[in-house]
Amino acid sequence: MKTSNIIAGKEVKGSGKTFQSQNPSTLSANEGEFEIATIDNVNQAVNAAATAFKSYKITTGKKKAELLRTIASEIEAIGDPLIERAVKESGLPRGRFMGERGRTCGQLRMFAYLVEEGSWVEARIDAALPDRKPMPRVDIRNMLQPLGPVVIFGASNFPLAFSTAGGDTASALAAGCPVIVKAHPSHPGTNALVSEAVAKALEKCELPAGIFSTLYDNGYSIGTALVQHPNIAAVGFTGSEAGGKALMDIAAKREFPIPVYAEMGSTNPVFILPEKLESELDTLPKVIADSVNMGVGQFCTNPGLLIVIEGKNLSAFTKNLEQAFEELISFTMLNKGIHKNYINKREKALKSEGVTTINAKNQSSETLQAPPTIAKVSYAQFKKNPNLHEEVFGPFTMMVVCKDKSEMQSLAENQKGQLTSTILGTDNDLKDNVELIHIISDKVGRIVFNGVPTGVEVGHAMHHGGPFPASSNGRYTSVGTGAIKRFARPVAWQNCPETLLPPALKMDNPLGIWRLVNGETVKS
């Protein structure tokens, strides 16, 4: 069966060429063929989105909330076939997708609540002061408005939560931006099911079908053409540093550059302080090993570096880590490319000068299983070899042994931007390392105390995005309610008649939202 590109709710004629996805667990092709889009399809989808934007941008928060909730219900209504397809296209277990579906629908409903409540537009009113001297002040009001049609790239590692109707799409739709999803070639079937749910929801809500389209391609040309299209206003991406940087460069070279929100790689260093190491010698190693192997190490927040200080307990700790890794099970990775990269990068790291393997299982060449791996290296060696600073995407972690606190600080200071860093320390440890904490907070989007970096809570206070290269733009989060800000910009309305103002800016506050009125935060 051939699945076509969906533009504004309709199947359209594509290139005629198709591709199939592969089941990473069996290495056989999944059923269904997916038609590769054409440049014409790109133009059709963007034009439909641009037309839909004209009405969608002024659609009420209540109506947008209805859409987001309906999408969630439609995704749930797919039922088991969605879970099954996602399993077949990712090699990840069923339980993972029960959770990921919950998260995906939870995100959609969270954004529904956010736009229904309405204060997210950050309305500001500076009322006229006609008698001000030497010059009167004119009435100025300001609120966030949607950017325009956006392109979202499906992410291999989250076929539901960061793909077709994942966090990027949910936040863009919430902001009032039509979305064109470039499906990830590893899970086109999952994309097709979710896309159908979105199209159905638009129809049920009687909103323009052009608010959502999805295009297939197993190469780069469709994605590139989408990012280059003059009517595209922003791009959302979760994936590798190379992929994200390529999109950033394409966007920067446009006649009118646009923002690319790329959430890319990160080594997510875990700083283990001495007293903590001693006091949890037996328990910490297992916690760390489980975090490294979670999601087959395919989380952006995977702890890829463990920073420790030489000391009397280190060899016992290392031994316990070895044991904890020995007990881990190898799981199947998302696709051939990711598996090949893992095996190659792991090997390169293990063979680097000064690197000692603590525990590494062999991998079978017949499967895409990823052997969990832990190695160690001295800070002196680590410092000399920039390759060791790169992420090894998969269940891999490198213990970096510092001679003392000052080496640990120096590592923190010289690290690249990170999505997260974690500090494991007792109260005494933390008191002794306040400077380290400050250094780390400059390099990361999220600083975790006595926990693991994996597991990204979806809420108001989450920040998922760090200084480059962790993400293209560390001022924005791709997880949590803050993600909506990526797809909006402030517009000031000066001396606008009350009747013409957007509801959020009308003097009597018909939406009942929080606003900054003459510098005061008020809801009245």
Next chain:
Amino acid sequence: MKTSNIIAGKEVKGSGKTFQSQNPSTLSANEGEFEIATIDNVNQAVNAAATAFKSYKITTGKKKAELLRTIASEIEAIGDPLIERAVKESGLPRGRFMGERGRTCGQLRMFAYLVEEGSWVEARIDAALPDRKPMPRVDIRNMLQPLGPVVIFGASNFPLAFSTAGGDTASALAAGCPVIVKAHPSHPGTNALVSEAVAKALEKCELPAGIFSTLYDNGYSIGTALVQHPNIAAVGFTGSEAGGKALMDIAAKREFPIPVYAEMGSTNPVFILPEKLESELDTLPKVIADSVNMGVGQFCTNPGLLIVIEGKNLSAFTKNLEQAFEELISFTMLNKGIHKNYINKREKALKSEGVTTINAKNQSSETLQAPPTIAKVSYAQFKKNPNLHEEVFGPFTMMVVCKDKSEMQSLAENQKGQLTSTILGTDNDLKDNVELIHIISDKVGRIVFNGVPTGVEVGHAMHHGGPFPASSNGRYTSVGTGAIKRFARPVAWQNCPETLLPPALKMDNPLGIWRLVNGETVKS
């Protein structure tokens, strides 16, 4: 007398080469020589800033407010010599600088108030929910933190308000970022006086001198080296599209790209609707002419396009515009380069196919005076000639005559990003043009009703920044309290012990700021 580069409060040895500024009114050199900086100076200044950042980033809002207010007082304490020097280096009148100084100090005090009050950090707390099912929620808190050392480029057209201690510097210092100012070569003496005031203020407040440095160069190499320096976190710029785009490209090509906040050109179209045109046939032309000639047409918000619809009153309106322009006086432009560009671009525009001059005085080749100029062209011709869409920086405006409402809408739809657009219309006009208003609001940072775009109010609700090419990043403003957001990013603190949290995130809210706690906006 030679003026040296000031790095962390100290004069430093530069290249030995110097330059002088020119008095645009007399075309003679102003007294004083300014030493061109070296790449060593760039490194010294950035290193000093990076060191100062370590303590400045955690300096309290109260202390930062003290600094900003002391800078304002020190600028005022310079007294008349500052006004005189600015006049000599810009050709602008004294009265203008009395006003611009007031605005500059007002901005500094506005940001002082903002950071003293403290809610700008957008603190968010999602408290732990240890009993949540299926997974407990961990405590996550989030606030804006400063980016790091930033480079600010002095702007030729605002020697005080957008230069050394102007809005960019004030907002960066308010955010907690050390600043290195690349002085504008047209007003190095003004820069030297203000830089001294900033250095004195830092000393009085007992803050690290490295928080502020200033470097001189009459070419591009020092600015380029500053933007390329790995320890620079962001760039602020106000100037031409070519200049801003060059900085954007340099920043995008860095190993670690950084944000450039460039406020660039704009034609600020003014849409004049028929009933309004008829009802204010006699008064509007003078208002428009004065706005075009304000600041010698050297404001970013200068109305460079007047969009009208053919009709019975247009010839009378045009005649009144001709008269209003005839009565304007030619004033001196900021420097030779700007004057030369104005004369050339004006001539090119006037000689373009289909363009008719309405009123244009001749310019004397002996002075830098800018003859106010108004021309007209049909929309059909305008549409064909992209050159006519470019800003002519100076007291120039082009009337574009549309056949009907739909041509006016089409112009609005096809315009590039603008800082502002203005709609002049009666209540009936506006009621008849709701679609036009929506189209315009997508293209601009600020939409003005029945006013002129010149005059940018400094407040909470102002937005000064539009879609590219009006600015590099239309999601940020360079005027008003919102400007501080350019220099900060959110950082999430997960499960952090109370004692180690920044004050803004402590549970008992010691700063008494507005926060989002478990999704509720509260001050308790």
